[in-house]
Each structure stands twice: as C-alpha cells, then as structure tokens.
Amino acid sequence: MAGKKKTAVIIGAGPAGLTAARELLEKTDIRPVILEAEEAVGGIARTICHNGNRMDIGGHRFFSKSPEVVFWWYNMMPLQEQSSDTSDEVFLKRPRKSRIFFLRKFFDYPVTLSGRTFANMGFSRTIKAVGGYLLALLHPRRPEKSLEDFYINRFGKPLYRMFFEHYTEKVWGIHPSALGADWGSQRVKGLSVWAVFKDMLAKKTGRKKGGKVETSLIEEFIYPKYGPGQFWEVVADKIKAGGGEILLNSRVTGLDVDDCNVTSLEYRSKDGSINTIDCDYVLSTMPIKDLMAAIHDAGKPDDVSRIAAGLPYRDFITVGLCVKKLKLSGGRVSDTWIYIQERDVRIGRLQIFNNWSPYLVGDNENTVWMGLEYFCSEGDELWEMSGEDFIKMAVDELAGIDIISKEDVLDSCHVRVRKAYPAYYGSYYELDKVKEYLNGLGNLFCLGRNGQHRYNNMDHSMLTAIRAVEAIAGGKTDKSAIWAVNSEEEYHEG
Numbered sequence: 001m002a003g004k005k006k007t008a009v010i011i012g013a014g015p016a017g018l019t020a021a022r023e024l025l026e027k028t029d030i031r032p033v034i035l036e037a038e039e040a041v042g043g044i045a046r047t048i049c050h051n052g053n054r055m056d057i058g059g060h061r062f063f064s065k066s067p068e069v070v071f072w073w074y075n076m077m078p079l080q081e082q083s084s085d086t087s088d089e090v091f092l093k094r095p096r097k098s099r100i101f102f103l104r105k106f107f108d109y110p111v112t113l114s115g116r117t118f119a120n121m122g123f124s125r126t127i128k129a130v131g132g133y134l135l136a137l138l139h140p141r142r143p144e145k146s147l148e149d150f151y152i153n154r155f156g157k158p159l160y161r162m163f164f165e166h167y168t169e170k171v172w173g174i175h176p177s178a179l180g181a182d183w184g185s186q187r188v189k190g191l192s193v194w195a196v197f198k199d200m201l202a203k204k205t206g207r208k209k210g211g212k213v214e215t216s217l218i219e220e221f222i223y224p225k226y227g228p229g230q231f232w233e234v235v236a237d238k239i240k241a242g243g244g245e246i247l248l249n250s251r252v253t254g255l256d257v258d259d260c261n262v263t264s265l266e267y268r269s270k271d272g273s274i275n276t277i278d279c280d281y282v283l284s285t286m287p288i289k290d291l292m293a294a295i296h297d298a299g300k301p302d303d304v305s306r307i308a309a310g311l312p313y314r315d316f317i318t319v320g321l322c323v324k325k326l327k328l329s330g331g332r333v334s335d336t337w338i339y340i341q342e343r344d345v346r347i348g349r350l351q352i353f354n355n356w357s358p359y360l361v362g363d364n365e366n367t368v369w370m371g372l373e374y375f376c377s378e379g380d381e382l383w384e385m386s387g388e389d390f391i392k393m394a395v396d397e398l399a400g401i402d403i404i405s406k407e408d409v410l411d412s413c414h415v416r417v418r419k420a421y422p423a424y425y426g427s428y429y430e431l432d433k434v435k436e437y438l439n440g441l442g443n444l445f446c447l448g449r450n451g452q453h454r455y456n457n458m459d460h461s462m463l464t465a466i467r468a469v470e471a472i473a474g475g476k477t478d479k480s481a482i483w484a485v486n487s488e489e490e491y492h493e494g
C-alpha cells in the first residue's frame with residue numbers, strides 16, 4: 001500500500017533511544033515507537049522527584065568534546081545567558097568541584113602535590129608516597145597486565161594503595177589486580193602525577209586557556225536547571241509532538257526473527273498483558289544479556305548465547321538524604337560531589353545536589369540535599385537490604401565519618417538501579433562473537449551503554465543513535481560506524 005510509513009521500534013527511552021527517535025523524525029520518514037520498561041523517560045539519566053527535592057542517579061554532567069552533541073543539546077534547550085533570566089527550560093553553566101574525603105580530611109581530586117595534601121597525609125605517609133612515586137619513575141615499567149599495574153606505573157605503590165586500590169574495589173567489587181588495564185584505566189586515562197602537576201602549573205601561570213585539558217580535570221559543565229531528566233523530558237515532548245510514540249511501562253520480552261531480520265516484538269505492559277508490535281527496524285538500548293535471551297531465532301548459536309548470558313554488570317543504589325546542615329565547614333560545602341575513600345564505610349560517593357543546581361532542592365536555603373552512592377551486585381547483601389535498613393545503615397555511615405549529625409536528618413529515599421555499569425571482565429572479552437551475530441540481523445541496531453555493553457557517557461549513547469539513523473536513512477546494514485563511536489573515553493565519572 002503506497003504511503004504507509006515504516007515503523008522503527010526503539011527499545012528504551014534513555015538518552016540513546018530518545019536521540020534515535022528524534023533523529024528518525026528529523027531525518028527520515030520512519031515512525032518511531034519507543035517501548036520503555038520504566039514509568040519515566042531518561043534511563044539512567046532520569047531525575048527522581050521525592051517530596052519536592054529532585055535527584056540524579058549519580059550526578060549527570062553534560063559535557064562532550066563532540067560539537068555534534070553539544071549542538072544537539074543547545075538545539076533542544078538554550079543556555080541561560082544571565083542569572084536574572086527566569087526561564088525554566090535552560091542549561092545552567094556550573095562549576096565542578098569534587099574532592100576526596102580520606103582520613104576524615106579533604107584532599108583535592110585528582111590528588112595534587114600541594115602542601116595541603118602533604119599536611120593531610122602526615123610526614124611518614126608523604127615520605128612513603130614521594131619515595132614510591134620516584135621508585136615507579138626510575139624503575140623499569142611493570143608490564144601493564146592489570147589495572148593495578150596501570151596505577152602503580154603512574155603513581156607508585158603507596159599512592160596507589162591510598163587512593164586507588166580500595167576505591168576501585170568498592171566500585172567494581174573486584175580487586176584492581178584482577179581487572180584488565182585496558183578497561184578501568186578509561187576512568188583516569190591520561191591522568192598521572194605528571195598530568196596533575198602540569199594542570200596545577202597551568203592554573204598557577206594562567207596558561208590553561210585554549211590548551212588541552214585532561215577530561216578528568218574538567219572544571220565546568222552545563223546542567224539542566226531541573227536536572228538531566230528535565231532535558232530528556234523536553235526531548236520526549238518534542239518526539240510526541242512530531243508524531244513519535246512513547247509507551248511507558250512496556251518491557252520488551254521477545255523479538256521474533258525470520259530470515260535474519262526482526263519481524264515483531266513482544267512487550268509486557270504494566271497490567272501484565274503481553275502485546276505484539278510489528279517492525280521494519282529495531283534500535284535496541286536494552287542490555288545485550290537480556291536482548292540475546294529475548295531473541296527467538298532458531299539460528300542463534302549456543303556459544304553466543306553463553307557469552308551474552310555471562311556478561312557482567314555492576315548495580316547501584318542511591319540514597320537521597322535531606323539534612324538541616326552538614327557537620328563540615330559551617331554546615332555547607334561547595335563540592336558538587338565527594339569521593340569517599342574512608343576504609344570503614346561502604347559509601348562510594350556523595351553528591352551535594354544544591355551545588356548541581358539550587359533548583360533541585362525544595363528549600364535550598366535551609367537544607368542540604370544529598371545522594372549517597374553505593375556500588376553493589378544484584379543479589380548481594382547491599383542489594384537485598386530493605387530500603388529502611390539501607391537508609392539506616394547509610395545515615396550511620398555518614399554520621400560515623402562526621403559528615404552529618406543523625407538528628408539533622410529530615411527526609412530520605414532509597415533507589416536501586418539494575419545494570420548501572422556494564423563491566424569489562426569475564427565473558428566480556430568474547431563480546432565480538434555476540435556483536436557479529438547481532439550485526440547479522442539486518443534490521444537490528446544496537447545502541448548506547450548497555451545496548452553496546454560500553455561503559456560510557458551520554459554523548460557516546462547519543463552518537464551511536466545518530467550513526468544508526470544515518471545508516472538506516474542511507475539504507476545500510478553495515479553497523480561498524482555505530483560500534484566504532486568513540487567519544488572521549490577519558491572522561492568517566494559514572
């Protein structure tokens with residue numbers, strides 16, 4: 001029948017899925033239908049509202065070295081030009097400040113070679129750290145087989161032990177000696193004592209402008225006035241206004257394959273009913289592990305299914321905590337987030353949402369609204385703890401390291417996030433075989449963080465979506481450009 005539009009079913013309304021839908025509407029005549037398992041858009045970059053306070057799942061900086069992505073952002077939402085501007089749909093320019101909390105003291109992040117660092121560490125730790133660093137410089141480099149080798153080569157053993165060993169294990173649940181150097185090193189790629197020193201020097205001499213700044217050291221970013229979820233809600237509204245469809249509470253449970261193409265999808269609605277939708281294209285941002293399990297294809301190789309089923313993930317829990325004041329520096333700090341490196345607590349990071357945007361906080365003047373971040377694995381002790389017990393434990397921890405007083409707590413909430421981090425160990429090293437199989441399904445395009453099993457930022461997810469729509473618009477089934485997106489891997493906070 002002439003004139004009938006083709007349909008692209010997009011799995012997931014996170015940054016990748018929403019970007020893909022918008023691009024399809026702008027650049028093709030294909031109708032996007034997004035199936036989203038949750039009841040809100042934004043994916044991991046959504047903003048949660050709790051009793052008048054808004055919080056991210058981890059703080060979400062909008063930062064990209066890709067002009068294409070930055071243009072896309074500003075095309076959706078302008079930057080607030082002046083603080084007197086009262087518009088609500090704007091990006092704010094925000095200063096980044098993050099420090100390390102260790103030995104009940106604040107250290108610069110990344111660690112600087114300042115007098116304060118040495119004073120905080122004390123005489124004997126300083127001597128050890130400097131000695132260890134010089135030893136690492138003078139000694140032949142260790143072959144970089146593990147993340148531990150990577151850190152020791154750049155920082156020396158004592159600094160590695162103080163600032164990286166325990167924290168890395170907290171985040172990934174695995175000791176750095178058992179993690180590949182290629183993977184975790186993305187987090188601090190380009191970072192070394194020398195990079196930190198150069199940055200300090202540049203700041204002191206004012207020669208930083210125009211020069212290349214290591215992305216781990218970026219000090220300014222843009223941020224939607226009401227959090228990242230606001231931005232993605234604006235995009236979702238534009239998609240709906242442009243004729244796209246977004247079905248919330250719709251979890252994809254099956255994909256039917258015929259002759260190397262996906263012909264239809266099954267999804268479960270909130271009421272438990274199973275529905276079917278036909279498709280011409282599928283753009284998937286759901287985890288590869290789940291996607292492979294959902295594919296009904298007689299030709300699916302067992303080995304590929306085994307690899308996908310073994311893909312590792314790290315899960316995440318955040319506690320929103322509203323307090324009257326902090327026990328630190330007169331009740332407030334100016335950090336956007338703080339890395340907690342104390343050994344006696346399980347919390348990994350502390351977000352101070354007032355400093356991301358004062359508009360996130362119901363009563364910004366009189367309260368401090370925080371996100372306490374814990375890294376865990378589905379089914380482990382932290383994951384299984386009830387919300388109430390978890391909050392109690394989190395409050396005890398924060399009070400125990402003298403950041404708050406328990407009696408100042410006003411409100412709290414507890415949020416679990418499955419598969420927040422695709423991890424790079426185990427069967428990840430065989431991912432190419434899964435990619436090869438998935439690429440062979442002509443009308444299926446895998447995008448985004450879990451969609452490509454890539455520890456990424458929003459800009460990477462968006463670029464994979466843009467490349468996928470380009471391929472579809474050009475009638476191509478070659479997916480290599482989508483997998484090859486490589487947006488500044490150095491910068492990873494979350």
Ligand SMILES: Cc1cc2nc3c(=O)[nH]c(=O)nc-3n(C[C@H](O)[C@H](O)[C@H](O)COP(=O)(O)OP(=O)(O)OC[C@H]3O[C@@H](n4cnc5c(N)ncnc54)[C@H](O)[C@@H]3O)c2cc1C
Pocket residue numbers: 011012013014015016017035036037038041042043044045057058059060061062063250251252253285286287290316420421447448449450451456457458459461493494
């Ligand atoms: C703690 C933390 C902090 C971060 N900080 C930053 C930051 O500062 N800056 C930055 O740029 N990035 C940051 N990120 C990364 C950012 O969140 C991701 O890059 C981005 O959200 C990935 O978008 P996506 O669309 O690929 O995936 P997701 O955001 O994961 O979205 C996927 C969507 O698919 C849905 N879905 C899954 N399975 C199904 C199914 N079967 N059926 C239907 N729907 C399904 C999910 O519900 C979800 O909505 C951070 C991440 C974390 C965890």
